Amino acid sequence: MSRIPAPERRRALVEAALRVVSQRGIAQATTRAIVAEAGMSLASFHYAFESRDELIDELITTVVAREQEAVLPEFVPGGGLAGILEAGLVRYIEHLKADPEHEQAMLELTQYALRSPERHPLAVQQYERYAELAERSLERAAELAGATWRVPVAQVARVLVAFTDGLTFTWLVDRDDAAARAVAHAAADALSRMADAP
Amino acid sequence: MSRIPAPERRRALVEAALRVVSQRGIAQATTRAIVAEAGMSLASFHYAFESRDELIDELITTVVAREQEAVLPEFVPGGGLAGILEAGLVRYIEHLKADPEHEQAMLELTQYALRSPERHPLAVQQYERYAELAERSLERAAELAGATWRVPVAQVARVLVAFTDGLTFTWLVDRDDAAARAVAHAAADALSRMADAP
DNA sequence: GTGCGACTGGGACGCTCGTCCCACTTCGGT
DNA sequence: ACCGAAGTGGGACGAGCGTCCCAGTCGCAC
Numbered sequence: 001m002s003r004i005p006a007p008e009r010r011r012a013l014v015e016a017a018l019r020v021v022s023q024r025g026i027a028q029a030t031t032r033a034i035v036a037e038a039g040m041s042l043a044s045f046h047y048a049f050e051s052r053d054e055l056i057d058e059l060i061t062t063v064v065a066r067e068q069e070a071v072l073p074e075f076v077p078g079g080g081l082a083g084i085l086e087a088g089l090v091r092y093i094e095h096l097k098a099d100p101e102h103e104q105a106m107l108e109l110t111q112y113a114l115r116s117p118e119r120h121p122l123a124v125q126q127y128e129r130y131a132e133l134a135e136r137s138l139e140r141a142a143e144l145a146g147a148t149w150r151v152p153v154a155q156v157a158r159v160l161v162a163f164t165d166g167l168t169f170t171w172l173v174d175r176d177d178a179a180a181r182a183v184a185h186a187a188a189d190a191l192s193r194m195a196d197a198p
Numbered sequence: 199m200s201r202i203p204a205p206e207r208r209r210a211l212v213e214a215a216l217r218v219v220s221q222r223g224i225a226q227a228t229t230r231a232i233v234a235e236a237g238m239s240l241a242s243f244h245y246a247f248e249s250r251d252e253l254i255d256e257l258i259t260t261v262v263a264r265e266q267e268a269v270l271p272e273f274v275p276g277g278g279l280a281g282i283l284e285a286g287l288v289r290y291i292e293h294l295k296a297d298p299e300h301e302q303a304m305l306e307l308t309q310y311a312l313r314s315p316e317r318h319p320l321a322v323q324q325y326e327r328y329a330e331l332a333e334r335s336l337e338r339a340a341e342l343a344g345a346t347w348r349v350p351v352a353q354v355a356r357v358l359v360a361f362t363d364g365l366t367f368t369w370l371v372d373r374d375d376a377a378a379r380a381v382a383h384a385a386a387d388a389l390s391r392m393a394d395a396p
Numbered sequence: 397g398t399g400c401g402a403c404t405g406g407g408a409c410g411c412t413c414g415t416c417c418c419a420c421t422t423c424g425g426t
Numbered sequence: 427a428c429c430g431a432a433g434t435g436g437g438a439c440g441a442g443c444g445t446c447c448c449a450g451t452c453g454c455a456c
Contacts, residue, residue, distance in 0.1 A: 025313045027225055030413065032413080041436075042414095043433090051415080052414065104312070107309065107367075110371065111302075111305065111309060115222075115225075124372060126371075158374070158377040158380065162365055163360075163361065163364050163381075163385075165363070165368055166360035166365070167364070169360070170359060173324075179356040182357055183361075186357045186388040186392070187388065193384075201402080201404075202403080203402085204403080207403095240405085241404065243444095243445095244444085244445065249444075250444065
């Protein structure tokens with residue numbers, strides 16, 4: 001094995017861990033499985049990280065920080081605010097269908113963090129980040145539609161996050177695209193009513 | 199230990215397993231933890247069950263079959279359909295707050311089932327059951343409000359399940375009651391628009 | 397009361413887990 | 427050229443896991 005400085009190795013291990021969690025679940029993300037995925041020896045793991053817990057924590061923070069605005073809204077001519085929001089959610093569904101394992105991994109990491117008191121803040125952070133991204137999308141959508149939010153955007157954002165979560169979870173179970181679109185439609189409808197049209 | 203016939207022991211073990219999963223998560227629900235919770239010896243476990251997997255499967259089916267219509271709607275004078283639905287969802291929030299660990303356990307069991315191909319059908323069954331319960335609640339709500347569903351109720355039910363799931367998951371993370379009520383309000387609003395008032 | 401099948405308890409098995417140790421190799425600065 | 431620090435590899439550790447075995451004990455039918 002070629003020599004790799006520790007910080008770079010940390011990054012490689014985090015990436016490998018994400019792949020293992022996505023493909024096999026967090027319970028199967030053992031030090032040995034991660035190291036095998038990264039093509040390293042077991043000793044390298046504990047040279048780069050104090051413990052498995054330290055890696056999992058870094059995995060969560062890394063992956064949350066990297067989260068993109070997946071549902072950045074685009075203008076839909078004639079659709080109004082509801083149409084723009086629905087189009088955004090439909091695009092999220094496409095993203096979900098393209099990489100279901102990633103979203104499943106996110107959900108699993110959240111639930112994992114929820115189980116230990118010292119990791120709970122990580123889950124809260126994760127959802128604050130989601131809310132932040134949702135907020136930006138909602139502001140952009142209102143701007144495109146020429147509408148203004150009647151309710152504080154931060155509050156609307158939390159509703160959007162909850163709707164997206166439910167959409168994701170149920171789709172992961174039943175893989176029913178039509179049902180997901182129905183949820184997207186209903187959610188967009190509900191959200192749009194929290195704004196005033198110009 | 200007094201002598202207990204195997205079928206009864208199975209039931210006791212399933213109950214103990216549910217308590218362990220609720221309190222400590224499915225990863226910690228080891229055979230030893232479960233028998234300790236049930237106050238039995240380890241050998242009794244494999245006298246009643248072939249394997250841990252068999253118990254987990256039975257735990258999931260048991261707990262799904264037992265699921266109640268938690269959000270059975272009541273008439274809310276002057277509220278209309280949206281009001282009735284929102285009241286039902288608010289009652290679900292109360293139920294969630296009263297026993298968060300149980301709902302968390304449900305979510306965990308679903309995600310666990312999602313991870314192995316032979317268990318995936320259990321998760322699907324679980325959500326079919328949820329949809330069925332949601333359907334009955336929606337029919338009852340429409341009846342109380344004197345409204346009729348414009349969209350097939352089964353389809354509305356899936357949207358309700360998704361909304362409830364999102365509500366549950368996000369509340370488990372942030373424990374924000376106000377945000378949960380906002381989601382309930384928006385969800386009820388969206389659902390009520392899938393029906394025609396009389 | 398006696399026999400047999402149902403049930404019990406303790407201990408042990410083989411395996412995998414996270415972690416650690418230590419001899420070894422490589423690299424950059426002098 | 428060399429020396430100390432940085433990085434590597436294999437093997438081992440103790441603990442915990444699911445599962446199994448087996449000698450023992452109970453209760454019911456006869």
